[in-house]
Amino acid sequence: MTDIVSMTLNVAIIFMSNTGADMKQVRLLAAGAILVLWVKMFFWMRLFDSTSGFIRMLIETLSDIKVFMGMLMLCLFMFGNTTLILNQNRYDVMIAGDDGYEPALLVGDHFGMGYVDAIMDQFMLGLGEF
Numbered sequence: 001m002t003d004i005v006s007m008t009l010n011v012a013i014i015f016m017s018n019t020g021a022d023m024k025q026v027r028l029l030a031a032g033a034i035l036v037l038w039v040k041m042f043f044w045m046r047l048f049d050s051t052s053g054f055i056r057m058l059i060e061t062l063s064d065i066k067v068f069m070g071m072l073m074l075c076l077f078m079f080g081n082t083t084l085i086l087n088q089n090r091y092d093v094m095i096a097g098d099d100g101y102e103p104a105l106l107v108g109d110h111f112g113m114g115y116v117d118a119i120m121d122q123f124m125l126g127l128g129e130f
Helices: 002-018 023-047 049-064 066-092 114-127
Strands: 094-097 100-103
Touching (some): 049 066
């Protein structure tokens, strides 16, 4: 499966690069292709005796925490959605920033997409970033 995804992404990157597509889109596909290649490398590490035990342990651990990760994502979506709604009231509140006054928003601008930014803020808050 990863072979087909990797090959498809690489062909798409080559095609988009040669047709003059937007470089932001090409880089986005390239990041996905590189992630798939690194995942493939982990699976190839199962061939060696010294690393096969660790890879098996990693796969089993990730398999065992599926339910917890689902619940964690649900909590992040729940609080992220709430924060995003509350953020709509903060455009009127201004604070002094580096470039003059700017809105005192609850959600930072990480990716430029409000809902994803709100979920990322909740994840960072869960890690202890206040």
